[in-house]
Amino acid sequence: MEKDGIIQGCKVLLIGGSAGSLEVLIQILPMLTRIPTFAIVMILHRKSAEDNTLEELIAVKSNIPVIEVEDKTPLQPGNIYIAPSDYHLLFESNDILSLDTSEKINYSRPSIDVSFESAAEVYGESLVGIVLSGANSDGTQGLLAIKSAGGFIAVQQPESAQMAFMPKNALEATNPPYILDVEGILTFISNINS
Amino acid sequence: MINDRELELLINEVFEYHGFDFGGYSRASLKRRVDRLLQLDGFEKFSDLLYRVRTEPTYFKRMVEEITVNVTEMFRDPLFYKLLREEILPVLATKPFIRIWHAGCASGEEVYSMAIMLQEANLLHKSLLYATDINPLVLDTAKKGIFPLQMMKQYSENYMVSGGKKDFSHYYTANYGYAKFSNELTDRMVFSEHNLVSDGSFNEFDIILCRNVLIYFDKELQDRAFVLFDQSLSKLGYLALGTKETLKFSSLGKRYSQINKEKLWKKME
Numbered sequence: 001m002e003k004d005g006i007i008q009g010c011k012v013l014l015i016g017g018s019a020g021s022l023e024v025l026i027q028i029l030p031m032l033t034r035i036p037t038f039a040i041v042m043i044l045h046r047k048s049a050e051d052n053t054l055e056e057l058i059a060v061k062s063n064i065p066v067i068e069v070e071d072k073t074p075l076q077p078g079n080i081y082i083a084p085s086d087y088h089l090l091f092e093s094n095d096i097l098s099l100d101t102s103e104k105i106n107y108s109r110p111s112i113d114v115s116f117e118s119a120a121e122v123y124g125e126s127l128v129g130i131v132l133s134g135a136n137s138d139g140t141q142g143l144l145a146i147k148s149a150g151g152f153i154a155v156q157q158p159e160s161a162q163m164a165f166m167p168k169n170a171l172e173a174t175n176p177p178y179i180l181d182v183e184g185i186l187t188f189i190s191n192i193n194s
Numbered sequence: 195m196i197n198d199r200e201l202e203l204l205i206n207e208v209f210e211y212h213g214f215d216f217g218g219y220s221r222a223s224l225k226r227r228v229d230r231l232l233q234l235d236g237f238e239k240f241s242d243l244l245y246r247v248r249t250e251p252t253y254f255k256r257m258v259e260e261i262t263v264n265v266t267e268m269f270r271d272p273l274f275y276k277l278l279r280e281e282i283l284p285v286l287a288t289k290p291f292i293r294i295w296h297a298g299c300a301s302g303e304e305v306y307s308m309a310i311m312l313q314e315a316n317l318l319h320k321s322l323l324y325a326t327d328i329n330p331l332v333l334d335t336a337k338k339g340i341f342p343l344q345m346m347k348q349y350s351e352n353y354m355v356s357g358g359k360k361d362f363s364h365y366y367t368a369n370y371g372y373a374k375f376s377n378e379l380t381d382r383m384v385f386s387e388h389n390l391v392s393d394g395s396f397n398e399f400d401i402i403l404c405r406n407v408l409i410y411f412d413k414e415l416q417d418r419a420f421v422l423f424d425q426s427l428s429k430l431g432y433l434a435l436g437t438k439e440t441l442k443f444s445s446l447g448k449r450y451s452q453i454n455k456e457k458l459w460k461k462m463e
Contacts (some may be wrong), residue, residue: 070438071409072416084438087409090222093198099409099438100223102263118222 006191007152010038011126012075012091013192014119016112016142018045018134020162022057025132028186029062037193039075040064041097043083043115045108045136055082073097083110090118106138116142125150128192130185132156134166143174154178154188195229200240204228204247211248214258215391218415227261234260259331263410264300267345269307269352270405271437276357277456278308282432283315286400292321295399295426297390297419298407299325302336302383303349307356308403309379310365314358318382324397326388333385339375346373390419395426402427405457406436413443420444424461433459 002008013035017024021044046054052068058080059066066080067073075081075095083089087099088110105111116129116139129146131139133156143153153176158164160181171179180188196204201224205216216224228243237243246253269275286292292312296305305325312318327333335341350362366373388396390407402423408416423433424446433441433450435457441447450459 070440071436072413072443087438090220090226092220092222098220098222100226100263101265101406101409101436102223102227103265114226118226121225122222 002152006194007128008193009126010128010152010192011077012119012123012128013038013040013189014043014116014127014129014142014146015040015132016043016116016129016139017132018108018112018136018138018163018166020133020135022054023133023162024156024182024185025058026061027182028189029058029064031186032189033063034078035064035192036078039077040080040189041075041083041089041115041119042080043089043110043112045110045112045134045138046085048086048109054085058082069097069099071099083115085110088114090115091122093122106136108136108138112139113142113145117145120145120149120151123149123151127151128154130154130156130180130188131167131170132185133161133163135163136166137169139166140170140173143170143176147174147176152177154180154185156185157181196225196232196240198225201225201228204240204244207244207248208254208257212251212254213392214389216261218391218412218418220410220412223263223410224261227263231257231260255330259329262329263406264329264332266300266303266406267352268303268341268349269356269358270304272352272355274434274437274456274458275307275311275352276355277454277458278434279311279315279357281453282401282458283311283317287315287317289400290320292317292401293397293399294321294323295397295402296323296325297388297402297404297423299327299333299336299385300329301332301341302339302385303341304403304405305336305383306339306375306379307353309382310353310358311356312382313379314360318378321382323383324399325383325385328387328389328391330387333387337380337383337385339377339380340372341375343368343371343373390422391415395422397426398428399426399431400428401432401434403434405434406439408439409436417444420446424449427461429461429463431461433461435459 156167158168353362
């Protein structure tokens with residue numbers, strides 16, 4: 001639901017990104033204070049390694065608690081969750097996250113499309129998805145799924161992205177109502193459910 | 195894409211007609227796998243899939259093969275293998291005989307990894323590796339010990355990170371794009387179909403490895419599997435899980451002690 005240009009009733013905000021997306025997050029995260037009414041789930045293309053460097057980096061920059069995702073981690077408002085390396089992140093119907101090591105999609109695991117599509121089925125119109133900078137076409141199908149399930153979609157303005165391909169590809173295929181530069185993304189997120 | 199009701203219908207029919215119970219599988223993943231199968235085999239309607247699954251046993255077999263996830267690699271998570279090599283094998287070495295169970299082994303890459311480490315520790319001659327899976331097709335691949343040659347570069351890197359000192363190519367013969375692993379390794383392996391949902395304990399083991407299998411189960415079925423592993427582990431035996439799996443939420447958790455915050459637990463009583 002949208003009222004005066006502000007999204008209401010959001011339960012989950014999905015952020016998908018690849019090359020150049022971490023820089024965007026590092027600018028935005030320190031400015032976000034609390035998100036008591038929804039959860040943020042990030043699906044970022046990352047090196048296939050078993051360390052938690054990305055989680056640690058995001059936790060350092062963020063005022064919002066970052067929860068390490070393990071199998072069957074409960075999804076709760078107020079927190080940030082990050083898809084672990086080398087697993088697809090899926091959403092179960094009872095607000096539980098599950099993991100899957102099946103084939104890479106768009107050369108990626110985690111794949112943005114896989115998580116976005118899975119969340120769209122469970123959260124429908126209570127879902128918001130953003131695709132950030134990247135050099136891959138991952139994310140586009142996922143945004144389409146969110147859109148057709150009644151959720152909200154936004155894309156980083158390609159000119160503001162280090163790698164324009166991914167947002168541009170998403171933009172052309174999905175015609176999103178929100179095309180945002182970095183500052184716009186911050187305002188957009190801060191206004192959710194406000 | 196199928197809806198929730200159709201998925202439940204398929205689960206029920208599969209149980210009724212073939213006795214396989216997917217009722218405890220995590221729905222999000224299972225649904226993706228069924229959607230993928232519909233697309234792969236070009237079904238226009240869900241009811242067509244349902245009909246074939248009901249009436250054609252060979253198609254049902256194909257369905258099981260396709261909806262279970264069989265992605266695996268040698269020395270997957272090499273630091274885990276380093277821990278096994280450096281901390282656990284020396285403990286197992288004191289036993290007269292070592293029994294190992296790879297539950298849900300898929301095409302067997304991790305079983306061969308273990309056999310290689312046992313051989314390097316001079317323990318393979320007194321070890322037996324039981325490797326089981328629900329899917330007979332992947333077990334056939336595992337038995338043959340033949341894997342795509344193109345994977346060997348990655349596996350060789352994993353092997354080195356796990357603490358391997360040899361030239362990895364010493365373990366296989368390359369031919370026509372495939373790598374055939376040495377019979378010395380395969381000779382110590384026993385392959386068998388086993389369903390973690392419905393089959394029971396069949397031996398007592400010193401270590402059970404079940405990595406990235408339980409993520410496909412809901413909590414209830416995970417608990418059932420943990421009980422089965424508990425019944426199948428010797429005292430002071432080890433249970434190894436995947437990098438994002440945990441024994442923390444299971445009632446068995448308190449009788450097991452976690453090793454170095456790794457995904458490895460020791461049965462204490």
